[in-house]
Amino acid sequence: MTKWHRSYIQNAYRELERGITRKQLDTLGINATGKRVLDVGCGPGNLLVALSVDTPKFLVGVDVDAIFLSFGRSQVEKLVERPLATPVLLRAALPTLPFADASFDLVTCFLVMPHVPDDYVALTELTRVLKPGGTLAISGHGFGFPLRYLKRFRLKPLQMYLASLIYRCTGKKLIRNTLQNDRKMCDILSNIGVIPEVQHYNKKLLGCVATYWIKAIKSEVSPKAMQ
Ligand SMILES: C[S@@+](CC[C@H](N)C(=O)[O-])C[C@H]1O[C@@H](n2cnc3c(N)ncnc32)[C@H](O)[C@@H]1O
Numbered sequence: 001m002t003k004w005h006r007s008y009i010q011n012a013y014r015e016l017e018r019g020i021t022r023k024q025l026d027t028l029g030i031n032a033t034g035k036r037v038l039d040v041g042c043g044p045g046n047l048l049v050a051l052s053v054d055t056p057k058f059l060v061g062v063d064v065d066a067i068f069l070s071f072g073r074s075q076v077e078k079l080v081e082r083p084l085a086t087p088v089l090l091r092a093a094l095p096t097l098p099f100a101d102a103s104f105d106l107v108t109c110f111l112v113m114p115h116v117p118d119d120y121v122a123l124t125e126l127t128r129v130l131k132p133g134g135t136l137a138i139s140g141h142g143f144g145f146p147l148r149y150l151k152r153f154r155l156k157p158l159q160m161y162l163a164s165l166i167y168r169c170t171g172k173k174l175i176r177n178t179l180q181n182d183r184k185m186c187d188i189l190s191n192i193g194v195i196p197e198v199q200h201y202n203k204k205l206l207g208c209v210a211t212y213w214i215k216a217i218k219s220e221v222s223p224k225a226m227q
Pocket residue numbers: 012040041042043044046047062063064065068092093094095109110111112115116117
């Protein structure tokens with residue numbers, strides 16, 4: 001486990017203990033009760049633990065990182081008590097999820113958009129596995145986010161801005177960890193038939209959003225049929 005994994009896990013579980021993770025779900029009006037739920041990019045399982053409290057029908061987490069998955073599996077075993085169903089953690093990565101179309105009622109994907117190879121393709125895949133009328137909740141970082149690192153790590157903000165610029169100009173995430181314009185994300189979602197319903201930001205730094213959350217509902221009618 002790297003230093004980065006350790007510090008991410010520490011911070012994520014601190015937020016879980018303090019109720020910050022639950023508050024994020026509540027702010028978006030997300031309740032997983034009785035639902036088939038998928039958390040994409042589940043990391044060390046923090047969101048899965050928060051969602052399990054709602055007693056979903058079943059709960060699956062996927063991530064590309066074997067270290068997070070292994071830690072996440074041990075945490076959900078320890079923290080999710082019977083009669084709640086223990087979440088299942090699998091290794092898989094956007095843009096290819098190993099699930100049939102319309103398998104889930106709720107799909108969450110928090111802080112993963114900065115790392116996916118292509119925003120449009122990733123959102124389309126998240127939508128594919130969601131049933132019509134189902135809920136997609138995503139979050140990511142806006143252009144204000146790197147400013148918080150300015151004092152401590154000067155290269156990190158530079159890297160994030162550069163990654164975003166390269167993606168904007170070439171359509172390629174040659175360096176991962178891009179920043180998103182949340183309005184553009186809403187436009188993509190609307191275009192693929194997932195209608196944004198709730199948007200939430202933490203704070204703005206120098207007028208720019210640091211972290212955004214979007215909850216959107218998959219239309220019962222396919223976008224092609226609407227045209
Ligand atoms: C910043 S962490 C977020 C973890 C968790 N969702 C949370 O909110 O705390 C980003 C996670 O996305 C995962 N990830 C990165 N690229 C991915 C991809 N293409 N498909 C699935 N997961 C990915 C990383 O391994 C990492 O666990």
